[in-house]
Amino acid sequence: MRIWSIQPEEIYEKFKNEKVLYCDPSRSVLITECGFSPAYDWIAQQMKMRVGFQPEGVLYPFWAWHTIEWRICAARNFGHIMEIRCV
Numbered sequence: 001m002r003i004w005s006i007q008p009e010e011i012y013e014k015f016k017n018e019k020v021l022y023c024d025p026s027r028s029v030l031i032t033e034c035g036f037s038p039a040y041d042w043i044a045q046q047m048k049m050r051v052g053f054q055p056e057g058v059l060y061p062f063w064a065w066h067t068i069e070w071r072i073c074a075a076r077n078f079g080h081i082m083e084i085r086c087v
């Protein structure tokens with residue numbers, strides 16, 4: 001499966017090196033500056049109910065999409081488009 005995410009260059013480099021990504025809430029602009037904590041809390045709770053508990057130390061999901069076409073404009077403003085292949 002391929003999924004796509006828009007991230008800053010340092011996150012892209014970290015993924016290339018480590019091959020694993022976790023959401024760091026302290027570095028997420030949507031959580032720290034835009035007030036999206038309640039939405040992240042809600043989606044994390046929904047995922048616990050529907051998918052199961054998250055890995056130890058992980059609070060929030062890492063956002064990604066199954067298609068990218070309309071997000072290309074956002075990537076130009078906010079970061080790199082990352083193609084993530086899930087096995």
